[in-house]
Amino acid sequence: MSTKKSPEEMKSIFQKYAAKEGDPNQLSKDELKxxxxxxxxxxxxxxxxxDNLFKELDQNGDGEVSFEEFLTVFKKIAQ
Ligand SMILES: [Ca+2]
Ligand SMILES: [Ca+2]
Incomplete structure (x- = not known):
């Protein structure tokens, strides 16, 4: 299965899961899972x-993953 997604798809996927709990613009670890x-x-x-993936994604170490953090890492790994 290909993991390749367009930026628009990535944004809608991120928003769909980030909105589940807490801050709708940040992915918690449960949401990332x-x-x-x-x-x-x-x-x-x-x-x-x-755990490894979350650590790599959460570049500023605040315990949540913003769309910018998400995109930076996924550009590298999801091509
Ligand atoms: Ca959230
Ligand atoms: Ca973060």
Missing amino acids: LLIQSEFPSLLKGPSTL
């Missing part, structure tokens, strides 16, 4: 775990 399991299950195969 749902997003990855539903949209990018292939990312959890191999050496990457959800």
Whole structure:
């Protein structure tokens, strides 16, 4: 399965999951888990775990993932 998505698709996917709880513009770890399991299950195969992925995504370390953080990392890994 390809993980390639257009920027528009990435934005709508991010917003769909980020709006589930707390800040609608930030992904919590639970929201990220749902997003990855539903949209990018292939990312959890191999050496990457959800914890690793969350750490890589949360670049400023505030415990949540903004759309900018999400996009920066997904540009690298979801091509
Ligand atoms: Ca949220
Ligand atoms: Ca963050």
